[in-house]
Every structure is written in C-alpha cells, then in structure tokens.
Amino acid sequence: MIDVSLSESVRLISPRVTVLINTLDENGELNSSPYSWVFPLGYNPPLIGVCIGGKNKLSYVNSKRTGEFVACVVSSNFGQQAVNCGQSHRSGDKLWEKNGLSLEKSVKVGTPRIKEAKAVLECEVFTVLEYGGPQLLVGKVVHAEAEEGGLDQINPLLHHTGEKFRTIGQEIILQRKK
Numbered sequence: 001m002i003d004v005s006l007s008e009s010v011r012l013i014s015p016r017v018t019v020l021i022n023t024l025d026e027n028g029e030l031n032s033s034p035y036s037w038v039f040p041l042g043y044n045p046p047l048i049g050v051c052i053g054g055k056n057k058l059s060y061v062n063s064k065r066t067g068e069f070v071a072c073v074v075s076s077n078f079g080q081q082a083v084n085c086g087q088s089h090r091s092g093d094k095l096w097e098k099n100g101l102s103l104e105k106s107v108k109v110g111t112p113r114i115k116e117a118k119a120v121l122e123c124e125v126f127t128v129l130e131y132g133g134p135q136l137l138v139g140k141v142v143h144a145e146a147e148e149g150g151l152d153q154i155n156p157l158l159h160h161t162g163e164k165f166r167t168i169g170q171e172i173i174l175q176r177k178k
C-alpha cells in the first residue's frame with residue numbers, strides 16, 4: 001500500500017456513474033451539465049445527492065429556483081458529447097444542442113430530459129445542504145425510467161477522475177449470508 005493524500009482520498013470511492021443534470025434557466029432554456037459526484041441517499045423516500053462545487057454553477061442556481069432537476073444517466077455511446085457539456089458556459093448556451101444531443105418531455109416535472117439517455121430520474125429538490133465548500137443538492141425522485149435490459153443495456157459511463165473514465169465490467173453474483 002502507498003499513502004494517499006487526504007485531499008485525494010475521496011477519489012478512492014470511484015468510479016461513479018456520470019449523469020447530465022438538466023435544469024431550466026429563468027428564460028425556460030434547458031441547461032444540461034455533467035456531474036459524477038452523484039450518490040443514492042435513501043430508498044424511502046427515494047433520494048439522490050449531487051455534490052455541486054460552487055454556488056454559481058447553473059445546475060445549482062436553476063434547481064434551487066425551479067425546485068426540480070432531471071438526472072440523465074450518461075451511456076458510453078454519448079459519453080464524449082456529455083463530457084463536452086461540462087465546458088465553461090453561460091445560461092442559454094445550449095451546449096447539449098451544440099453537441100448533438102436532443103430533448104424529450106419529462107413525465108412528472110417541467111424540465112425536459114435528454115432523449116439519448118437510457119435511464120432518467122426526474123427529481124424535485126428535497127433540500128440543499130451547505131456544509132462549507134461544495135453544496136449537496138438532494139433530489140427526491142418523483143419518476144424514473146430505464147431501458148429494459150439493465151446495466152448491460154444502459155452501459156453507464158463511469159467517471160474516475162479528470163479525463164479518466166471506465167465502462168462497466170462483467171456481472172458477478174456473490175452470495176450474501178443472512
């Protein structure tokens with residue numbers, strides 16, 4: 001084993017699924033940006049957390065204002081397009097459109113989803129935790145859909161760190177004794 005700096009230690013909990021966080025700006029334009037510090041926080045109610053590093057990030061500003069967001073799981077087949085949406089941008093720049101992604105209506109929230117996504121979680125903002133540094137945007141899932149076939153079909157893009165990504169490996173079944 002080698003020592004890992006404390007600031008780097010949190011990166012040992014990786015890779016994680018990459019999602020596009022969709023939000024609406026004050027003109028009703030869709031903003032869609034990649035996030036991978038995204039975690040399940042509970043089943044009942046179903047909660048997910050998105051760790052947002054900066055109060056000026058549009059995903060944070062928009063979701064706080066509208067009270068909703070959609071987490072669109074990024075599949076490897078549109079991974080580069082999704083990553084390109086993380087480039088610095090302003091409200092209304094529509095990086096999703098410039099990168100060849102398209103929109104589709106959501107079912108339970110007004111914020112549209114990314115049509116290319118094979119799994120989507122429509123969320124209402126449950127709470128926002130500010131603990132110094134980043135903010136945790138907590139969403140309550142109010143509707144979710146996924147392509148049939150599970151992970152092999154979705155083939156989520158896993159983010160390790162920086163420009164390093166992975167795809168999923170083979171499924172293995174391990175017994176969990178009671």
Ligand SMILES: Cc1cc2nc3c(=O)[nH]c(=O)nc-3n(C[C@H](O)[C@H](O)[C@H](O)COP(=O)(O)O)c2cc1C
Binds near residue numbers: 031087
């Ligand atoms: C794969 C990937 C994952 C990212 N994950 C996060 C994250 O979890 N939290 C974060 O604050 N920024 C993350 N970023 C950076 C944001 O995407 C970037 O700051 C973006 O411009 C924010 O957009 P917004 O202002 O529309 O929210 C990530 C970028 C990439 C490419």
